[in-house]
Amino acid sequence: MSTDKKVCLGVVAGAHGVRGQVRVKFFTEAPDGVAAYGPVETKDGSRSFGIVFKGVAKGLALCALEGVTDRDEAEALRGTELYVSRERLPEPDEDEDGWYYADLVGLAVIGVDGTRYGRVAAIQNFGAGDLLEISPEGGGATVLMPFTAENAPEVDIEGGKIVIDPPIGTFGDEEGGDEEEEAADE
Known part of the structure; x- marks a missing residue:
């Protein structure tokens, strides 16, 4: 999976409880979407986890990651982005943005x-x-x-x-500098 395009579904925000569950800030439409497409992996592909959605608490998805069994392991994953292969996601709705x-x-x-x-x-x-x-x-x-x-x-x-149609100044193309200079001269 690490060689193709990946999409970040969420990021581990910390541990939840003592049995290794994690709190996940989800980037999916619904909280359970973070676990809807099968196993997730880290950005560099060095670790992969089966993932099970357990619920929601304070706006974060609660999930169990395969192989993570205690609070210390879960807390060590804080900041870890969770990715899936782009191929596993459904094709976007063309009536809306139509892309990931x-x-x-x-x-x-x-x-x-x-x-x-x-x-x-x-x-x-x-x-x-x-x-x-x-x-x-x-x-x-x-x-x-x-x-x-x-x-x-x-x-x-x-x-x-x-x-x-970039805002003025985005690419160093400052316009209106004369007006600023004139205002400073007054």
Whole structure:
């Protein structure tokens, strides 16, 4: 499973009880989705776990991971992301977004004006919303841009691209600098 595209279903938030159950922040539509697609594995593929959904507590899924039998083992997994192969997931509903974030990685990022910005390196979420991480054409540091319908009006999986209308300043294209300088001069 570690060689194909993977989708993160959740992340272990800590232990629950003394028998090795874990609390999982789930990224699936429903809490039980974290265990709906069979065994999960770590991001690097070094560990795999059978997973059983046990319930919900304080907005987190409670799960039993195969081979994890006590609180210390469960607590040691805190922060571990749980992945499944993209192939195991159902095809997305075309009436809605119609794709998984894993499907976006590697797509070309093109401006509404035709400017080639680079490729999608990842989709990040640090708590305030999803961000497109864009690896620029010609190299350099990646650029983060809010992944909203306004900033990314078109996602074309079959065409291999995302069309963006980046906010001013996203790629160092600051406009309005003269206005700021004029305001400072006054």
